Amino acid sequence: MNAARPLLCGIELGGTKCVCLIGTGPDDILAQIVVPTATDPDETLRRIAEVLRSWRETYGAFAAIGLASFGPVDLRVGSRRFGHIASTVKPGWQGIDIVGRLGLVQGVPVGFNTDVNGAALAEGRWGGARNLADYAYITVGTGVGVGLVVGGKSVFGCNHSELGHVRIARRPGDRWPGICRFHGDCVEGLACGPAIEARAGLLAAQIPDDSPVWELAAYALAQLVHTMVLATAPRRILVGGGVVQARPHILGHVRRLLIESLNGYLDLEDLTGGVERYVVPPALGALAGPLGALALAADAYAVSQPARVREI
Ligand code: ADP
Ligand code: ZN
Numbered sequence: 001m002n003a004a005r006p007l008l009c010g011i012e013l014g015g016t017k018c019v020c021l022i023g024t025g026p027d028d029i030l031a032q033i034v035v036p037t038a039t040d041p042d043e044t045l046r047r048i049a050e051v052l053r054s055w056r057e058t059y060g061a062f063a064a065i066g067l068a069s070f071g072p073v074d075l076r077v078g079s080r081r082f083g084h085i086a087s088t089v090k091p092g093w094q095g096i097d098i099v100g101r102l103g104l105v106q107g108v109p110v111g112f113n114t115d116v117n118g119a120a121l122a123e124g125r126w127g128g129a130r131n132l133a134d135y136a137y138i139t140v141g142t143g144v145g146v147g148l149v150v151g152g153k154s155v156f157g158c159n160h161s162e163l164g165h166v167r168i169a170r171r172p173g174d175r176w177p178g179i180c181r182f183h184g185d186c187v188e189g190l191a192c193g194p195a196i197e198a199r200a201g202l203l204a205a206q207i208p209d210d211s212p213v214w215e216l217a218a219y220a221l222a223q224l225v226h227t228m229v230l231a232t233a234p235r236r237i238l239v240g241g242g243v244v245q246a247r248p249h250i251l252g253h254v255r256r257l258l259i260e261s262l263n264g265y266l267d268l269e270d271l272t273g274g275v276e277r278y279v280v281p282p283a284l285g286a287l288a289g290p291l292g293a294l295a296l297a298a299d300a301y302a303v304s305q306p307a308r309v310r311e312i
Contacts, residue, residue, distance in 0.1 A: 006063035006301050009055065010293030011048060011102065012115055013037065013069040015090055015142050018044060019290040020051050022059060025298075026126045026284065026291055030059055039092045045101050052106065064304065066111040066297030068118030068289065069098050070143075075113065075160050083112050109304040111296030115139075117154040118292025119282070120147025120238075125295050128238050128283030136234045137282060139241035139289075140221065140250075144188040147292075150232050164188040168223035174216060190220040193243045209249060217243075218253030225254065225279065226261045235272065240282040248281065255279050 005024040012019045017036055023029035035047045056062070067083075070090065074081040083099025103110030113121075120129070120137035129135040133152040139145045144164035148155045155161050165186045179198050180189030189195055197204050200213045207213060225237055244250055255275040262268065272278040282288045 006298075007059060007061075008064055008066065008294050008297035008301065009052060009062045009106075010066040010068070010290060010295075010297050012118070012289045012293045013067065013098065014115065014289065015070050018048060019293075020048060021290050021294055022055050022062065023294065025294070026122075026287065031055065032290070037090070041093050041096045045096075048102060049105070052102075062106075062108060062297075064109040064111065064297040064301035065103050065106050066118065066293040066295065066300060067098055067103055068113060068115045068293040068296055071114045071160070072162060073098070073112075073114060073160070075156065076158070109297075109300040111293075111298075111300030113154065113292075113296050114145070114147070114160050115289055115292060116145035116147035117160060118147070118296050119240075119284075119288040120149050120154065120292070121299070122284055122288055122291040122295040123238055123282055124149060124152075125298070126284065126291065127288065128280060129236055132235050134232065134234050135236045136228055136232075136238070137288065138221070138224070138237065138239045140191060140217075140239065140243040141193055141241035143192050144221075144224075145241075146224070146228075148228065148232060148234070155232070163224065163228065164192075166224060166227060168220055168227070171216065171219045174219075176216075187220050187224045191217040191224075191243075196243065204243065204246070209247065214247060214250050215253045215257075218250050219257055221250070222254045222257035222261055225258050229258075229262070229266065229268075233271075236277075237279050238282040239279060240285070240288060244281065245286065251279060251281065 010021045017034050020033045022031050033051050038044045072086040074084050085093050085096045099112050123129045123137050135149050137147040146163035167186055178185030178189030179195045180186045193204050196213050196217050200207045268275050
């Protein structure tokens with residue numbers, strides 16, 4: 001095995017599908033296999049384990065494995081429940097030990113984090129946030145998730161942060177209750193794909209581009225970005241996920257509503273080079289999530305090596 005380009009395995013566990021990758025980086029992916037996320041975790045984890053087994057046979061031993069999971073998950077090292085899915089809207093997956101079931105059995109270093117923290121780290125390593133120590137990645141899809149990097153690290157306290165669920169100022173006159181089953185009108189409850197569909201009464205793909213629902217979702221996202229700008233002052237904010245990928249015009253609304261909301265309090269032009277360069281799509285596109293798992297594997301491998309190798 002080449003120590004400078006170790007063979008890595010990444011698994012992104014998503015609400016609807018799990019993407020498994022093997023390779024050494026974004027320009028060297030040897031194989032990618034998608035396993036549907038079943039209601040029964042045993043079936044899904046068995047199929048992923050089978051993919052890993054067949055890859056070992058084909059490509060040989062890998063140096064580390066990265067697991068990037070939907071959550072919330074327990075990231076507290078030393079906790080009895082480290083590596084477990086905590087509570088989740090996904091039926092059947094509550095309390096499942098992802099690291100124990102998928103990682104430890106492989107006998108190699110395991111990197112584990114949330115899917116959005118992984119995607120943020122991948123954007124920092126290979127994508128649209130290279131050379132930045134302070135930035136954020138927001139995904140707007142089945143939910144709203146945020147990977148916030150401060151001083152080169154994903155923010156972490158008593159556990160990972162969950163900025164998709166912050167409460168925000170509502171657009172004046174808008175009293176729609178939102179769909180988050182915990183908070184109603186938190187950012188996710190107002191701006192995730194299913195929220196937009198519920199408000200429009202149409203499937204996402206059928207909602208016309210000029211429907212007012214996009215701007216209403218963008219209003220919630222702009223409020224989230226306003227909060228983040230003032231809380232940790234990221235140098236760039238990447239906004240992706242299935243909704244923004246399909247409807248990039250949402251970003252235009254987010255930029256305009258962010259400027260309106262900040263109301264001249266900060267000079268974004270001076271601080272960040274202007275809102276067009278500040279709120280941008282992720283450079284890795286739909287691969288940000290799966291490459292996030294690979295980035296976690298790369299980090300796990302790096303910390304497992306003697307310092308001499310890490311310095312190369
Ligand atoms: P996940 O969050 O599960 O990883 P994605 O990021 O792929 O999923 O986003 C899926 C969401 O994208 C769906 O919930 C749907 O609401 C939304 N979506 C799918 N197609 C379109 C479309 N054509 N226009 C707008 N939104 C869409
Ligand atoms: Zn919520």
